[in-house]
Amino acid sequence: MKFSGSHILSISQFERVDIERVFEVADRMEPYAHRQRVTKVLDGAILGNMFFEPSTRTRVSFGCAFNLLGGEVRETTGFETSAIAKGESLYDTARVLSGYSDVIVMRHPVSGSVAEFAAASRVPVINGGDGANEHPSQALLDLYTIRKELLHQGRSDLDGLRIAMIGDLKYGRTVHSLCKLLCLYRNVTVVLISPTELQMPGEIVEQLRSAGHTVVESDVMEGSISKVDIAYSTRIQEERFADRAEADLYRGRYRLNQAIYTRNCEPNTVIMHPLPRDSRTEANELDNDLNDNPNLAIFRQADNGVLVRMALFALILDVVDQVDKNARDV
Ligand code: CP
Known part of the structure; x- marks a missing residue:
């Protein structure tokens, strides 16, 4: 894919070579994320960080990530x-805010809304999570x-990875994006553990099978996590249910x-x-x-988010080769 100037809306935009490029750039961001080096490569640039759901x-x-590259953030x-609370449309909001920013990250409770916003934006937009749909940077x-x-x-x-995904696989957008990403690899075993009512959407299971992967679906956790490299747990996505009582039916199941x-x-x-x-x-x-x-990697996982998001900004704003040139040691 062409990173420069592109929106990042779905993990389906990426080929395997693109993933490797993101990871290579993310590795190079380590000294900046750890404040061993300081770069001003995005000096003067502005991120519009728009979150219409808790995060x-x-x-x-x-x-x-944007600050570590020298840019400023407006939230x-x-x-x-x-x-929007006064009735402004996503179109008008996008036209206006993209005049104030060099890049926008947006989270919104409605599936497809970030793509709708991006279509009207004059600058690249990154999907920070749209409803139950996708969360590409998380994947x-x-x-x-x-x-x-x-x-x-x-x-x-x-290749050959064995992973179990556990919990609310129907509404969990992170596992949707991760499954799509795993379709780029070979011979993956995916064990999907959820209540029957919260199973992974059928089209995503079909994508995994079409990629040649082994998919096992179960509603029992014990026994199903015995032969995996990764046990990926998820929360019941209460905000996607009609009410708390419905979410309570599933909470604590795994x-x-x-x-x-x-x-x-x-x-x-x-x-x-x-x-x-x-x-x-x-x-x-x-x-x-x-x-x-x-082996609990959850906080290393959160730390890695900064590296990967720095890489996305550097690639989208086309400054990868200038990061080191605008840097000094601390
Ligand atoms: N993983 C994730 O999206 O966390 P937040 O909801 O805190 O952003």
Whole structure:
């Protein structure tokens, strides 16, 4: 794909060579993310960071990534602080805000809304999550994390990966994007563990099978996570249900804790979660007793978000080759 000036709306835009390019640039961002070096390559540039749904990681890490490249961030959070609350259309909002920004990141509760916004924007737009549809930068940072964790175990190949995805696979946009991304690799085994009502959408299962992958669907976690490299847990997406009572029907169905991990998983199985994990006692899909488990990668995963998002900005704004030239050691 051509990165320069492009919107990032779906993981389906990427070929395998593009993923490798993002990861290569992300690796080069390490000294800047760790403040060993400072670059001003995006000095004077402005990110419009527009989040119409709650977010901690995506909003802050996109903002940090832009700041770490020397740019400035302007934020809108929630509909109530935006003129959308006064009836302004996505089209008008996009025409206006793209006049104030060099690039925009947007999260919105409605599937397809970020693409609608991007169609009217005069600058590149990155999808920070649109309803239950997609979260492409999360899938990139997830696969980047998987690659790093496996490299740490001495494995350099993503082909042949075995991964279990656990929880709300119907509404979880991160697992939708991750499955689409895995279609670019070979011989992947994907174990999909969810209540029957919250299964992975059929078209995504079909895409995995069409890519030649082995797909196993189950509503039982114990036993299904025994032969996987990655156990990827997700939260029940309460905000997509009619009400809290409906979400409560499923909350707490799959709880991974240290005892279950020891009983079921291989010694090197990496535990991932896009976060936030639901820490309320009735939910608790990843127990705090896993916090000292060295294979719990959830915070390394969140850290990797900064590197991957720096890489996306550098590629989209076409400054990769200038990052080091505009840098100094700290
Ligand atoms: N993983 C993720 O999207 O987290 P936030 O909702 O905090 O951005």
